Amino acid sequence: MIKIRDLTKTYSERLVLDSINIDIKDSEILSIMGPSGTGKSTLLKCLVSLIKPDSGQILIDGVDIVSIKDELRLQNIRKKFGYLFQEGALFDSLNVFENVAFGLKYLTDTKQNEYLDIVKKTLSLVGLKDCEYMKISELSGGMKKRVALARAIAFKPSYLLYDEPTTGLDPITTDMVIDMIKDMKAKLGITTVVVTHDVKLAFTVSDRIAFLNKGKFIEMGSKDEIKNSKNSMVKEFINNTQMA
Amino acid sequence: MRYLGIYFISISEKLGQSFLMIKSSLFWLFHSRFEMKETLKQTVRIGVDSITVTSLTSLFTGMVLALQSGYTSRSLFNEPLYVGSVVGFSLVKELGPVLTAIVVVGRAGASITAEIGTMKVTEQIDALFTLGTNPYSYLLIPRYIAFMIALPILTVFSDFIGIFGGFIVSTAKLGVASSVYLDDILNYMEVKNFMHGLIKSFFFAFIIATISCYKGLYTSNGAQGVGKSTTESVVSSMVFILAIDYFVSAVLVAIGIT
Numbered sequence: 001m002i003k004i005r006d007l008t009k010t011y012s013e014r015l016v017l018d019s020i021n022i023d024i025k026d027s028e029i030l031s032i033m034g035p036s037g038t039g040k041s042t043l044l045k046c047l048v049s050l051i052k053p054d055s056g057q058i059l060i061d062g063v064d065i066v067s068i069k070d071e072l073r074l075q076n077i078r079k080k081f082g083y084l085f086q087e088g089a090l091f092d093s094l095n096v097f098e099n100v101a102f103g104l105k106y107l108t109d110t111k112q113n114e115y116l117d118i119v120k121k122t123l124s125l126v127g128l129k130d131c132e133y134m135k136i137s138e139l140s141g142g143m144k145k146r147v148a149l150a151r152a153i154a155f156k157p158s159y160l161l162y163d164e165p166t167t168g169l170d171p172i173t174t175d176m177v178i179d180m181i182k183d184m185k186a187k188l189g190i191t192t193v194v195v196t197h198d199v200k201l202a203f204t205v206s207d208r209i210a211f212l213n214k215g216k217f218i219e220m221g222s223k224d225e226i227k228n229s230k231n232s233m234v235k236e237f238i239n240n241t242q243m244a
Numbered sequence: 245m246r247y248l249g250i251y252f253i254s255i256s257e258k259l260g261q262s263f264l265m266i267k268s269s270l271f272w273l274f275h276s277r278f279e280m281k282e283t284l285k286q287t288v289r290i291g292v293d294s295i296t297v298t299s300l301t302s303l304f305t306g307m308v309l310a311l312q313s314g315y316t317s318r319s320l321f322n323e324p325l326y327v328g329s330v331v332g333f334s335l336v337k338e339l340g341p342v343l344t345a346i347v348v349v350g351r352a353g354a355s356i357t358a359e360i361g362t363m364k365v366t367e368q369i370d371a372l373f374t375l376g377t378n379p380y381s382y383l384l385i386p387r388y389i390a391f392m393i394a395l396p397i398l399t400v401f402s403d404f405i406g407i408f409g410g411f412i413v414s415t416a417k418l419g420v421a422s423s424v425y426l427d428d429i430l431n432y433m434e435v436k437n438f439m440h441g442l443i444k445s446f447f448f449a450f451i452i453a454t455i456s457c458y459k460g461l462y463t464s465n466g467a468q469g470v471g472k473s474t475t476e477s478v479v480s481s482m483v484f485i486l487a488i489d490y491f492v493s494a495v496l497v498a499i500g501i502t
Contacts, residue, residue: 106376
């Protein structure tokens with residue numbers, strides 16, 4: 001379980017996260033929605049300590065990662081997370097196999113001769129076959145997302161974080177990514193946090209939605225609760241985005 | 245005055261970040277697995293792939309040194325005197341290490357900054373952290389080691405190629421006997437002269453690795469930022485190499501490694 005308490009982050013003078021609190025329950029899919037530049041990705045990066053918050057607590061299974069200074073301990077906590085970056089962040093100097101096996105090499109004690117088998121199984125889990133030795137530059141946008149997801153789940157993390165998984169994708173690939181997120185929940189039951197401003201994605205995959213604006217959660221609840229929100233900002237965001 | 249203050253704050257900030265980067269690299273050198281494959285790959289990239297261009301540079305430098313010193317000496321003394329010594333000393337102590345380092349900056353330093361910078365702006369550096377490693381152990385340490393191995397070897401290689409270039413011009417164009425050219429080098433040059441240049445090449449390797457990795461790691465603003473970092477990396481490395489060259493030479497001379 002992840003508990004966030006009074007988390008605050010500023011960039012120079014700009015307050016990005018303003019003393020936010022939230023609990024992320026085991027095996028749930030929580031979507032964090034909101035307009036661009038409201039601190040969604042910053043929050044996600046704080047969860048894996050890629051960004052250090054100014055104050056507050058992030059309790060990962062009871063351990064406060066904000067207070068940890070030791071990089072080796074932080075590295076151990078990061079093992080619990082699979083992270084799907086907005087553009088995939090695949091290592092373009094490595095092929096598909098090497099990308100997916102990367103986490104296995106550094107995060108697990110898996111023997112090298114077992115890598116290929118695990119990589120093949122993980123790739124088939126995300127709907128890819130016979131592409132182990134393809135270069136990253138040979139993959140389409142949708143395939144890159146799938147390979148990035150395969151890399152994020154290959155080492156069996158406890159938590160899966162998606163940063164804007166559908167941004168910049170065409171409608172068909174967007175639907176494919178939505179199915180992929182639902183599939184991962186159904187097959188692996190991993191606790192998932194999705195950061196997005198894609199209303200369709202959030203309302204399709206989420207168990208719970210939290211709406212972030214100007215560094216604060218202004219609404220939080222089930223899909224129905226968010227749909228019927230009285231908050232004018234939330235209503236406007238949902239209606240405008242759906243029309244677009 | 246205000247701009248001067250901002251400038252010095254910025255310089256101090258960059259120096260601080262560089263020291264922190266070196267400190268982190270040293271920490272991870274002893275606390276993470278050694279990336280043998282990546283280190284070898286980088287050594288080949290920096291060393292083997294640069295041999296042609298460093299060889300050509302030193303070959304022509306040796307040739308032009310022989311030509312200039314030979315004709316100057318002939319116009320003064322009617323004889324091309326000590327051409328081997330001039331070529332040998334100039335190359336081994338100064339031009340070999342400096343020119344090799346400058347060519348390697350343009351050839352390998354720039355490409356390393358661009359590579360790490362691109363990884364930074366496309367979140368591949370963040371991905372390294374989330375996949376159980378970090379840029380220090382996976383990217384920086386292999387490149388530091390590769391530079392420290394490849395640059396001194398390239399420098400020694402350049403020294404010999406340059407001396408060979410001087411030999412061709414001396415014997416074929418200036419009419420100096422080959423034994424005279426070689427004796428000019430062997431009779432006057434000592435091991436410490438050779439060490440003078442070699443020691444400097446280790447300092448140059450450290451500077452190129454630090455600047456090219458630092459500029460890459462602190463890249464921002466997308467593709468434009470990568471271009472800016474790469475240019476800054478090349479310019480800064482060259483200036484630092486020439487500046488450090490003087491100070492290291494002064495120290496080496498002071499301790500008797502002339």
